Amino acid sequence: MSATTATPWPPGDLTAIGRAEELRLASLRPDGTLRPYVTIWVVRAGDDLFVRSARGAGNGWFAGAVRSGAGRIRAGGLERDVAFTRPSDDVHAAIDAAYHAKYDRYGEAVVGSVVGAQAGAVTLRLLPRSEGEGLA
Numbered sequence: 001m002s003a004t005t006a007t008p009w010p011p012g013d014l015t016a017i018g019r020a021e022e023l024r025l026a027s028l029r030p031d032g033t034l035r036p037y038v039t040i041w042v043v044r045a046g047d048d049l050f051v052r053s054a055r056g057a058g059n060g061w062f063a064g065a066v067r068s069g070a071g072r073i074r075a076g077g078l079e080r081d082v083a084f085t086r087p088s089d090d091v092h093a094a095i096d097a098a099y100h101a102k103y104d105r106y107g108e109a110v111v112g113s114v115v116g117a118q119a120g121a122v123t124l125r126l127l128p129r130s131e132g133e134g135l136a
Helices: 013-017 060-068 089-106 108-114 119-120
Strands: 021-028 037-040 043-045 048-052 070-075 077-086 123-128
Touching: 013 043, 013 070, 013 077, 021 060, 037 060, 043 070, 043 089, 048 089, 060 070, 060 077, 060 123, 089 108, 089 119, 119 123
Parallel strands: none
Antiparallel strands: 021 037, 021 070, 043 048, 048 123, 070 077, 077 123
């Protein structure tokens, strides 16, 4: 994954994406094109946005995002270029709480796939990227 410095989300983007029920995510291929978009859940914890793979580290979208470190998201009426980074371990409890608060209505069997001790290994933090960082 690329080492991208943290750039804060503009407040309007953070709110719009964080409130979105779902997020569409495409990671960057080695040739600079985007892989197909997948629809996943997104949560906001503090001033950051996070996604988790419900099907583990081998899930295609997750593996592609880890390999490339960059991609594009669509959510809340916005489309933004992003970097994918691993969050620090100290935020996982807040991320779990955000998933519970936002998605518990779908039931424990569904939410249980993206919370708990195993979820830390399949969590990515989304960081905004500027136009000059690799995507057209």
